Amino acid sequence: MLHVNENYSRIKPTYLFAEIAHRVAAHQQAHPDAKVIRLGIGDVTEPLAPSVIAALHKAVDDEADRSAFHGYGPEQGYAFLRERIAEVDFRARGLEVSADEILVSDGAKCDCGNIQELFAGDVRIAVGDPVYPVYVDTNVMAGRHDIQLLPCTAANGFVPGPEGCTADIVYLCYPNNPTGATATKAQLQAWVDWANDRKALILFDAAYEAFIRDPTIPHSIYECAGARTCAIEIRSFSKTAGFTGIRLGYTVVPDGLVAYAADGSAVPLRPMWTRRQTTKFNGASYLTQRGAEAVYTPEGQRETRATIDFYLGNAKLVREALAAAGYAVTGGTDSPYVWVDVKGDSWAFFDRLLAEANVVTTPGAGFGREGEGYIRISAFNSRENVLEAIERMKKVL
Numbered sequence: 001m002l003h004v005n006e007n008y009s010r011i012k013p014t015y016l017f018a019e020i021a022h023r024v025a026a027h028q029q030a031h032p033d034a035k036v037i038r039l040g041i042g043d044v045t046e047p048l049a050p051s052v053i054a055a056l057h058k059a060v061d062d063e064a065d066r067s068a069f070h071g072y073g074p075e076q077g078y079a080f081l082r083e084r085i086a087e088v089d090f091r092a093r094g095l096e097v098s099a100d101e102i103l104v105s106d107g108a109k110c111d112c113g114n115i116q117e118l119f120a121g122d123v124r125i126a127v128g129d130p131v132y133p134v135y136v137d138t139n140v141m142a143g144r145h146d147i148q149l150l151p152c153t154a155a156n157g158f159v160p161g162p163e164g165c166t167a168d169i170v171y172l173c174y175p176n177n178p179t180g181a182t183a184t185k186a187q188l189q190a191w192v193d194w195a196n197d198r199k200a201l202i203l204f205d206a207a208y209e210a211f212i213r214d215p216t217i218p219h220s221i222y223e224c225a226g227a228r229t230c231a232i233e234i235r236s237f238s239k240t241a242g243f244t245g246i247r248l249g250y251t252v253v254p255d256g257l258v259a260y261a262a263d264g265s266a267v268p269l270r271p272m273w274t275r276r277q278t279t280k281f282n283g284a285s286y287l288t289q290r291g292a293e294a295v296y297t298p299e300g301q302r303e304t305r306a307t308i309d310f311y312l313g314n315a316k317l318v319r320e321a322l323a324a325a326g327y328a329v330t331g332g333t334d335s336p337y338v339w340v341d342v343k344g345d346s347w348a349f350f351d352r353l354l355a356e357a358n359v360v361t362t363p364g365a366g367f368g369r370e371g372e373g374y375i376r377i378s379a380f381n382s383r384e385n386v387l388e389a390i391e392r393m394k395k396v397l
C-alpha cells in the first residue's frame with residue numbers, strides 16, 4: 001500500500017496566502033461589482049525598472065543569436081551576476097563576501113524552504129512567532145516537530161533575544177515579515193554570539209533589506225562580528241527590484257561555515273548546498289540573471305531605490321492613518337509592512353475589512369499564535385489605491 005508523508009497532516013491544509021485568495025475570490029463572486037484593493041500578500045505592483053527591462057530585452061535577443069545563445073547555465077548562477085552581487089551588496093558596505101560564496105536561485109522562498117535539507121532530521125529549530133510560514137511548514141513537512149517559538153510581541157519590540165533559546169538553527173528575518181520591525185546591530189550581534197557559543201546556525205532572511213533607510217540598521221547579518229562562522233543569509237530580488245513574477249534570489253554560504261557529523265567532525269556547508277542545488281536545480285534562467293545584473297548598474301540602483309521609496313511613501317500613509325484612527329502600529333518605516341494591533345480576532349477583522357471596505361489585508365493569526373490580535377497591511381499598490389483603501393478603512397473603523 002502506498003503511504004503518504006504524514007507530516008503533511010501536521011500543517012494547515014492550505015497555505016496562508018492561498019486561503020486568503022479563496023476568501024477574496026468568494027467575496028468577488030458574491031459582489032462582482034466591488035472594486036477590491038489588495039494590501040494582503042506582499043506582491044509588487046510597479047513596473048520593473050527601465051534598465052532591467054532593457055537588459056531583459058537584450059537577453060532575449062541573445063537567445064535569438066547563435067553566437068550569444070545560452071542553454072543550461074551554471075547551477076550556482078552566472079559569474080557576471082555573482083560578481084556584481086558581491087561587489088554592490090557586500091564589498092561596497094565593507095563586508096567580506098566573495099562571488100564564490102553566493103549561490104543564485106529562482107527565489108528566496110525556495111532557498112528558505114530547501115536549506116533545511118542539509119541538516120539532520122532531529123535538529124531543533126527556533127522561529128519567531130509570528131513568522132513567515134515557510135520556515136515552519138518546510139521543517140514540519142521534513143518531519144521536524146521540535147520547533148521552539150520565540151514570541152515577538154510589543155513588549156520586546158517584536159525582536160526576541162537568544163536568552164533561553166535551545167535550538168540548533170534559528171530563522172531570523174529583519175526587517176521582519178510580518179511585523180515590519182527592524183533589529184539593531186546589537187540585537188543581531190547577541191544572536192551571532194549565541195550561535196557561535198552553541199555551534200548553532202542562523203538562517204538570516206534579508207528579503208526586505210532594501211527598505212532600510214535608517215543608517216543605523218544593519219542590512220546584512222555579516223555586519224556582525226563573527227557572523228561568517230554561524231550564519232547563512234538569504235536575499236531576494238522580489239521586493240528589491242520587483243521580481244515577484246520574474247523570480248530570482250540568492251543565498252550566501254560563507255567559506256568555512258560548518259555543521260557537524262555524528263562523529264563530531266566538521267562538515268563545510270557550501271559544498272553540501274552546492275551538491276543539493278546541482279542535483280535538484282538547473283539554475284535560474286539566463287534572462288532573469290541578465291535582468292538582475294542591471295539592478296546593480298548606477299541607473300538600476302537609482303531606479304529600484306526610487307520604486308522602494310514610493311512603496312515606503314505608501315507605508316507611511318497607511319501607518320499614519322491607522323495611528324490617527326487610534327491603533328498601535330509597528331513597521332512601515334524601514335519595511336513595506338504595517339503591523340496593526342486590532343485588539344480582537346484577526347480573521348474577523350480581516351473579514352470585516354474585506355466585506356465592508358473591499359480591502360484585503362493579512363490576518364496576524366495566519367503567521368502564528370502571537371500574531372492573533374493583529375493584521376498586516378502591505379504597502380505594495382498604486383498611490384491611488386492606497387489612498388482609497390485608507391479612506392474606506394477609515395469609514396469602516
Ligand code: MLT
Binds near residue numbers: 040041043132177238
Ligand atoms: C508575503 O506577503 O509574506 C510575501 O510576499 C510572501 C513571500 O515573499 O513569499
